[in-house]
Amino acid sequence: MQPKYSSLALAIMSAIAGQVMAEEVLEVSKPLPVSSVEVTADTELLQASPSSDGGDLLRAVNGVSGSRMGGRGIDPVIRGQKQNQLNIVLDGAYLYGGCPNRMDPPTTYTAAESYDRVTVIKGNRSVIYGPGGTGGTVLFERERPGLDADKPYRGQVSAAYSSNSETTNLSADLAAGSDSGYLRFVTESADADNYDDGNGDDVRTSYETKSNALMVGAKVADTTWLEASYEQVNEEDVLFPGAGMDSPYSDAETLRLKLDHASDHPLFQRVRAELYRSDINHLMDNYSLRAAPVMMGMPMQMAAPTSSDTLGGRILIESWLGGHQIQWGVDHQDNTRDGSRLRVNMDGSTTEVGVLWPDVNIRQTGLFGEVKRWTGQGNLITAGMRYDYVQVDTKRLADNETIDENNLSGFVTWTQRLNGQYRMESTISRSVRTADATERYISGSGGWSGNPALDPEKHHQLELVLLSEQADLSWSLAGYYNRVDDYINRTAGLNETGTSYENIDAALMGIDFDLAWQLTPTLQLRNGVSWVKGRNLDDNTDLSQIPPLTATLALDYRRDALRAGVEWEVAAQQGDVCLAADCDGLDVRKTPGYGVVNLNAGYDFNPSVSVGAGINNLFDKAYAYHLNREDALGNTAQVNEPGRTAWLRLTARF
Template identity: 30%
Template sequence: MTALSLPARALGCAPLSSHLTPGALACALLLTGPALAAGDAPTAPTAPVPTLRDVVVTAVHDHSPVQVVANPKQPRQPVPASDAADYLKTIPGFSAIRSGGSNSDPVFRGQFGSRLPLLTNGTQLLGACPGRMDAPSSYISPETFDALTVVKGPQTVIWGPGASAGVVRFDRERPDFTEPGVRFSASLQGGSADRNDQNVDLQAGNAQMYVRVTANQSHGQDYQDGNGRRVPSAWDKWNADVALGFTPDADTLLELSAGAGDGEARYGGRGMDGTQFQRDSWGLRFEKTHLTPWLTKLEAQLYRNRADHVMDNFSLRTFAPGGSMAMPMASNVRRDTSGARLAATLQWQPDWQLVTGLDAMHSPHEKRAGSPSQHYSAKPWQRDAKFEGLGAFAELSWQAQADTRWVGGLRLDRAKAWRYTTASTTTGMGAMPAMPTMPTTTGTDQRSRTALPSGFVRWEHTLAPQSALVYVGLGHVQRFPDYWELISPGNSAANAGNAFATLRPEKTTQLDLGAQWKGADWQLWTSAYVGVVRDYILFDYAAMKSAVRNVDARTAGFELGASQRLSTAWTAQGTLAYSWGRNSSDDRPLPQMPPLEARLGLDYAQGPWSAGGLWRLVAAQHRHANGQGNVVGRDLGASAGFGVLSLHAGYRINNHLKLAAGVDNLLDKNYAEHLNLAGNAGFGYPGGVRINEPGRTLWLRADMQF
């Protein structure tokens, strides 16, 4: 990726280099100078004065039954995230499989991949790499969105199929312009390992229309672990999105959106690096509310997201023969995901509400390969897979009494998959021999499942005097195997063919329960789950290959959180999360389960000043299943526990500008997460060795709103 990013071009500023240059700072000052000169002068009556939040987030608490809601624009510790997985780690129950400095893959309650769909503005963008080097989370820049919503467990049916672990939604809210106006917000961030990020959000409109532009760039060099050892982890990425909305009245919205992005990343735990993460997206959505007394909302949406990903073993590293790659090679993979959604909200009296509709998805996958002497761009695309889905859903809410609410839903999905076999095949993880001049299709296999039912029912009860809430929900999900499970295991034609023919849909039945208590100065919440999974999809690793099969499994776990206001300035908070799983078929632990984790925080906020600390404590993990895992990671044995201390402080200069600084891993602890990729000898890491996390990290951030 070139040093000049699209956001910098769009702003008309000097090019942004690989570190925070004087030109970049001058660009920031140019943007903020007029507003800073104005100080706290009253703004025009056409727009409210924005107020920056004072607190740097160290823990995210449950918002409502089975749901977490957060503001991804708000500063957080550890150092504000460069991808979706990095941000989600703030939420109890989430962890991540680290690939490098960026582009990790999120894990919730030990569940991963299509069990946990990630949606942006209600759409899906699926990565193309057979090993999920470009996981969907790698294309999401959290700070360019307004709201993050997590639904825990199989407790909704309206956001697509297969969501047995939960649903994650990143959304941009509709700008509200009752009078003509312009709004602008931005953030600048710098830190250790040459970390520098820039984010901008520009909105302009009136009562009839609006335009919104969001853009960001994020960069980091290789970091050093707690022992001072360099870890290959550099990245550079950018994203830019524009939305044009028409609002002829308060009840109508028609929005057209488009976006693009690109980047590159080094991976210490893989045999290849990502040299292109090209994304282009477009969408059209329509919303109409208050159509009739009983039809309160109608939604329609069309979208197309494309991921065009390139990986090679020579551009970002010195090539070294090893494993299945005896020569320099490159692989270009592409996946188009297009879809549609239609939903209606019906209301009967104030007590009954029904959301019902249809959604559909179409997603072909293509590939081509090359080498330094034979560039992949000169080769034709070769289709290897295609997936389609169609679903119908209905979710009903009933306020049975003033203190009791029932929620239930049913969903029925039809899924189809095609596998295209060709004259050229791959023979190992990452092995990509040269392709023929023209692709030669030798056969096409198809499998489908016409009826994949899912559903749930949940009881919610408010305890007097309206300060406590309890809930119990029972859900069932049948999930069709995804691309990574059906097509890509081991990149072996024999393994993939066997999986395609024999792998059964995964069937999860789970009981979710929890409670919330709130007082004037305190909050306590807990959520727990117990699940049974028939035909759980499990990966077995041997040498450089993997195979996939169905087993039966059991899962359980909990999340717990509390906060207490100690005085007008001080607040203490903490969270605790634990996940447990067992492979009933093999009578051994389920792999890739994160260990017990606690977060303890102490925050101070008084006037323009704020400060705080975060102590993250992770227990040793002795429950493991060596050689088993998922398409990205496998268990490498027991892992040691660790504790990491981080501090931050901030100062709000005025209603428009706030500065924050922090130090993560203050004591320079050398540690590694339990969920991890195996090391790669091409970067000096022997196989089976966990990659260490960053050592002491300093960061400085400025947030602006006008």
């Protein structure tokens, strides 16, 4: 961090504090009940400092970790589950990234400023958000602007700067219309250089990204809305120190169409029909943004263009029947992934030398229903079930054979009010996830190969949650045990011909604890603790890539227009590992623990203008998350997090 930016931040904070000293104390709202299993928050309130992408933003939620490969592309992990074990839904649409090595997980295409709200549902507690989701569901959502004749427009413009990587973020959210229709445009751009880690070493993490979303809605009847949107996200020159290649570009386009109708009929109180199409084109190579490796005096230039196209939708109906609230419907996903490995010749032409994804098509059609029944005295029973028919085929393999699956998932949750303070939730669930295109058919260099014979994962989970809700103190403690039949495990491949996938029996167990305590009218204490352990039941070893015990302790201050906070993030050493040499696992080492302190402050000059500033990693700690990444050659690497970073954000609303 350069001293001039630290001095600027301190000067702003000092001036703000001096102005507020003379103001009266304004009591802030009491803490809302906290939950260890479901978190919903406005995106701008979830994390004070600017986020590089949606995965970075999600790491602010207790119990959500993430693996880093570069400056962007943080791949979230919930309760030890990752990748397609999580359902990531972007305003109703599913995006499956274009990189087999997950340079671009779905959260890469979520500019944090362009969504109004994010919801994290841990575990399997609903069946209405699509197949799978064995580890949880993340919903990035946008809302209607809520305009009327009194105020037919609204807007927000924001600019942010982070010192370490010299990152600039610019965003705007503009809307115009009335209570019968609207037009909304959201844009965001970011330009980042490499950052320095806590050792002062330069980490290759620069990137450029731009996103634009245009939304239009019309009230076509008294209780019926028709809405459409077009969204485009473009990434350029993204560097990845945790991979053998970088990404010159990665582009995503998403179209959405929604119909929302309400009626007085008890069987069709609300009907929502949603369609979407997402197309992703991704390129990674080893020469345009870095020096290509040399063999026998000749540069070995390689490129890998890929595509991932998804078409889908759902019909969701809400009904009341005999005192039961019911949600039921049908959904469909159709994803096609194709990718090749190319050798760049001396004359600039290319020769295909291998296939990454052989034009894999996975179709999933689901029927689902979920019912709620209140039994009196604050007690609630919720139950759901879904059936998914899965078909998989590929067009670029000579021995193409269609794979069919019939998957059944469901859950039952009993919520019991023990007294005025305590509430207990018990959930028993089964969730099934089919293997994805990479796990089935990847064919990379270094012996990385898929396994078409994989059976789907079958998760059977028991979860108990105790919640305490008082006027000034709320907390939630969740414990879970997840027995997984046919867990899809990626091996390092040192004992075989290369890294691949196999079905094993496994178990995941852990706890999540969250607390909010209003100490005074102006001070609130927050605490979060998360722990998960994974075991391979076939050979009684640890599962790879399981986050360590983590904890967060934060103190937030609010007095009139001034807000400030200090946060301490702690991770224990992760010694429960599966190393390649020991049990053919993907862990790169036993990762040491760390503690990081973050500061933030903000001031609302008036309802229209506000400023925020802070310092992340105050003591310039050198550390990395335990979750490492593997490149196409099977090499593993942990990428260090940024060192001390000062940031400043200005926001104007009208």
